[in-house]
Amino acid sequence: MNYQVAIIGGGPAGYTAAEKAGKAGLSVILFEKEKIGGVCLNEGCIPTKTLLYSAKIYQQALESRHYAITIPEVSFDLKRMVARKNKTVRKLTLGVNNKLKLANVTLVEGTAEVIDAHTICCNEETYSFENLLICTGSTSIVPPIKGLDSIQYWTHKEALDVKELPQSLAIIGGGVIGMEFASLFNSLGVEVTVIERMSELLGSMDKELTARLREEYEKRKLTYLLDTEVTAVNAIEEDKIQVHYKQGDEENSLTASQLLLSVGRKPQLAKLGLDRLNFKRTNRGFIEVNKQLQSSYANIYICGDANGKSLLAHTAIREAEVAIHTILSKPDEMSYRAIPSVIYTNPEFAGVGETEESLQEQNVNYKKVAIPLAYSGRFTAENERVNGICKLLFSEDKTLIGAHVLGNPASEIITLAGMAIELKLKAEEWGKIIFPHPTVGEIFKEALQ
Numbered sequence: 001m002n003y004q005v006a007i008i009g010g011g012p013a014g015y016t017a018a019e020k021a022g023k024a025g026l027s028v029i030l031f032e033k034e035k036i037g038g039v040c041l042n043e044g045c046i047p048t049k050t051l052l053y054s055a056k057i058y059q060q061a062l063e064s065r066h067y068a069i070t071i072p073e074v075s076f077d078l079k080r081m082v083a084r085k086n087k088t089v090r091k092l093t094l095g096v097n098n099k100l101k102l103a104n105v106t107l108v109e110g111t112a113e114v115i116d117a118h119t120i121c122c123n124e125e126t127y128s129f130e131n132l133l134i135c136t137g138s139t140s141i142v143p144p145i146k147g148l149d150s151i152q153y154w155t156h157k158e159a160l161d162v163k164e165l166p167q168s169l170a171i172i173g174g175g176v177i178g179m180e181f182a183s184l185f186n187s188l189g190v191e192v193t194v195i196e197r198m199s200e201l202l203g204s205m206d207k208e209l210t211a212r213l214r215e216e217y218e219k220r221k222l223t224y225l226l227d228t229e230v231t232a233v234n235a236i237e238e239d240k241i242q243v244h245y246k247q248g249d250e251e252n253s254l255t256a257s258q259l260l261l262s263v264g265r266k267p268q269l270a271k272l273g274l275d276r277l278n279f280k281r282t283n284r285g286f287i288e289v290n291k292q293l294q295s296s297y298a299n300i301y302i303c304g305d306a307n308g309k310s311l312l313a314h315t316a317i318r319e320a321e322v323a324i325h326t327i328l329s330k331p332d333e334m335s336y337r338a339i340p341s342v343i344y345t346n347p348e349f350a351g352v353g354e355t356e357e358s359l360q361e362q363n364v365n366y367k368k369v370a371i372p373l374a375y376s377g378r379f380t381a382e383n384e385r386v387n388g389i390c391k392l393l394f395s396e397d398k399t400l401i402g403a404h405v406l407g408n409p410a411s412e413i414i415t416l417a418g419m420a421i422e423l424k425l426k427a428e429e430w431g432k433i434i435f436p437h438p439t440v441g442e443i444f445k446e447a448l449q
Ligand SMILES: Cc1cc2nc3c(=O)[nH]c(=O)nc-3n(C[C@H](O)[C@H](O)[C@H](O)COP(=O)(O)OP(=O)(O)OC[C@H]3O[C@@H](n4cnc5c(N)ncnc54)[C@H](O)[C@@H]3O)c2cc1C
Pocket: 008, 009, 010, 011, 012, 013, 014, 031, 032, 033, 034, 035, 036, 037, 038, 039, 040, 041, 043, 044, 045, 046, 048, 110, 111, 112, 113, 135, 136, 137, 138, 156, 177, 268, 271, 272, 303, 304, 305, 306, 311, 312, 313, 314, 315, 316
């Protein structure tokens, strides 16, 4: 059978595209080799946030006295926390499956392979298509560390299904995923050490706010080794791992009960049959796509983590929308100007647009406004003993070009700044918007004064 749209991969990019195309009346076939929902729903965004929320409630209960609440005994049940996480994942994946059914999407369980620019093979059946969306996501990078293959280490998958808390945990990689797990296990009382080869955590996030977040966790006894390269690992006892590292010229080691690897992710494009086609590639080796997500084959789109551009679920969703709009001949194009990045630590940290570092690198002049979140009545009412900060960056003509917030609920309010950046609003125009009072989002209005 010939389908107007074939999609490989049922993560945020794939399921969004399938539902949208199906609802628009196109015939759609979706191939998924594991579980609908992809990494995000099954082993990424949703499970991490569900566990982090339990940890946050636990922390709040421990600190309840600051809110004039007495809770005599506070404890947590790890098994039930993980069960609750599994239930949340089931509920959401079921919801996605139902949406796909309602949109008349044909779902095929199996590993799909591209045969040519109009044919796919899956479970020994061939299917032809007019348009193909490759939404195969990404996989964890496993660095070439000596001894890694002879020890039992965790990736995010094992960490999410933790059965028993380790006494201590060494995390290789202080990026977003590493820091969210650091926050989770630190909140639950595990001794956590984060080892990062760069001079600061969290990659391209605003450096000043990242340092503040790091200091906040240092107060909570989280240990960091920055500018540190792990060179080798080995098991020393049944439940002890020795991690050897190099800091400048000095070599040292630490021991931990468990090791979590989180050094990043890379597009998953292997074993897809793509070498049968001749895609144009970027200098990083990714498949080149235009603003409509079309590859050098105009009927083949690469969306989500698979194109290596952003590796975030919300980017994947928007890219899928753009691709389907293009197939439907509705003019649309992808913009990467205002993609929010959020770290769901406690406090949360979110940023969108340019950072001071990125502007300095481009030699762009900018104006900075930074104010404490305590200027927001709602923040002060709800956040005892924690400081927060909001930083806005403007171009010389006072257009908002970057926004960075450390403090709860940064994840929820950052979209306000993202909208202003995407719409290229000037400070004066944004300031005319009415924000409900009292909300933490009012901090932006305050910073615009
Ligand atoms: C621990 C963790 C936490 C994260 N937290 C966040 C977060 O808070 N916010 C955020 O925005 N992002 C987060 N991410 C990243 C997010 O999960 C990804 O950006 C998102 O899942 C990408 O969506 P996608 O549709 O491109 O790919 P995926 O979700 O990876 O889905 C791809 C799907 O394709 C399937 N597939 C691959 N090859 C084939 C084939 N040949 N045939 C059939 N099926 C195939 C796979 O089985 C998979 O289901 C997190 C990731 C991890 C690991």
